[in-house]
Amino acid sequence: MDDQTVLKTTPLHALHLSLGARMVPFAGYDMPVQYPAGVLKEHLQTRTAAGLFDVSHMGQVVIRAKSGAYEDAALALETLVPVDIVGLKPGRQRYGFFTDDNGGILDDLMITNRGDHLFVVVNASCKEADLAHLRAHLSSCDVELLEDRALLALQGPRAEAVLAALWPDVTSMTFMDVRDASLHDVDCIVSRSGYSGEDGFEISVPADQAAQIAKALLEDLHCQPIGLGARDSLRLEAGLCLYGNDIDTITTPIEAALEWAIQKARRAG
Numbered sequence: 001m002d003d004q005t006v007l008k009t010t011p012l013h014a015l016h017l018s019l020g021a022r023m024v025p026f027a028g029y030d031m032p033v034q035y036p037a038g039v040l041k042e043h044l045q046t047r048t049a050a051g052l053f054d055v056s057h058m059g060q061v062v063i064r065a066k067s068g069a070y071e072d073a074a075l076a077l078e079t080l081v082p083v084d085i086v087g088l089k090p091g092r093q094r095y096g097f098f099t100d101d102n103g104g105i106l107d108d109l110m111i112t113n114r115g116d117h118l119f120v121v122v123n124a125s126c127k128e129a130d131l132a133h134l135r136a137h138l139s140s141c142d143v144e145l146l147e148d149r150a151l152l153a154l155q156g157p158r159a160e161a162v163l164a165a166l167w168p169d170v171t172s173m174t175f176m177d178v179r180d181a182s183l184h185d186v187d188c189i190v191s192r193s194g195y196s197g198e199d200g201f202e203i204s205v206p207a208d209q210a211a212q213i214a215k216a217l218l219e220d221l222h223c224q225p226i227g228l229g230a231r232d233s234l235r236l237e238a239g240l241c242l243y244g245n246d247i248d249t250i251t252t253p254i255e256a257a258l259e260w261a262i263q264k265a266r267r268a269g
Contacts, residue, residue, distance in 0.1 A: 010056035011150040011210040019225050026228060027124035029057040034227040042230035043237075046196055050156035051226035052217055053195065059127035060146040060204060063138065064117040073118050076138045077111070082253065084263035088113040093178050093191055095261050097253060098133060104249035105256065106133065108241065110202075112178045112191065119178070119189070121151070121202070123243045150210035154217060155200035155226075155234075162220045163190075163201055166213075170201070183213055196231065197238025 007030040016023065021032035032054065034042060045051050065072035074085040083096035090113050098106035107126035112119040122130045127145070134143045154163055163170045166183045170190065173179060178191040181203075189204040205213050217223055232242065241247045247256045 008057070010054055011207040012054045012056060012214055015211050015214055016054065016225075021225070021227060024228070027057055027127075029124065031057060032225070032227040034229045035225050037224065039227070039229035039233060042224065042226045043233050045224045046156045046198060046226055046230060046234055048157065050154060050158040050162045050220070050223040051196070051230070052214060052223055053153040053155065053226050053231060054150075054214075055153050055195070055202070056150040056207075056210065057124035058151055059120075059122040059124065059130060060149050060151060061120040061122060061131065061134070062114075062117055062142075062144045062146060063120060063134065064142045064144075066140055066142060068116065070113065070116055070118075073141055074113075076141050077118060077120075078266075080133070080137055081109075081111070082262050082266050083111065084265045085111060085113075085118070087263070087265060090115045091178050093119075093176050093193065097247075097258070097261070098130065099253070100249060102249075103252040103254075105243070105247045105251055105253060106130070106249060108243050108247065110191070110193065114178070125244055146204075148207050150205050150207045152203040152205065152210070152214060152217070153195040153200060154203065154223070155194070155196040155198045157199060158222045159198070159200045162217055162223045163203075165220060166216055173201075175199075184216055186213060188213070194238075194240075196234040197240055198234075 009030050016032045020036045022034050023030050024033045063073050077085050081096040093112040096111050097108040107130050110121045167181045173192045181188045181190045186209040191202045194200050
């Protein structure tokens, strides 16, 4: 990266520095690669207890049909992903990917049915291209990047217990559920999915409240901050594809062994 390039920062940047993080450029952001404990201990921390990742650099996107109907937004998005979006129940999310005309993967993403709109989380390195792709092809929808929100990933076998201290209702969530939640009187969106291959949660929170929520989670002795180094080793160990490393435009979903993510309803032909 050019020395003159000004890196963006997430709402947790000051917190990372206060925790002694070693910062590196990643996808145009100044991000923590590790904390004083080091990558190995952070990896084991997430596998045995709970780890907190800052993933605020990722894109949080709302897709809303101009008609106001969820099904219209879902049908529109189905023209860009080989995934069943129409059949996705309210309050549920699904893994998917944008494909190009040759079947190559433009990006992988998480897609949620929020009742009257879609909530989509895309990778940081593809964020601008994904927005352009959506806006170019979904003329029947309004596509909005939520720039006033942060995103935390709380991962590990003790993640539920850590989050339950702030929001007891989390214990009733099942894998791939998405719900509105009030954490310390802050309105958040919580999803239950395994960013690291462990049980875990992604927490979308207003940017100006992100540090408050992160500090509250880190008050639990079983929860520690985790950087990009352990993110990579955890995902590699779990066999989870990392866009740009394992999958890209010269990889098809079948070559990446991602056919499990293409529902039967989308396999015709």
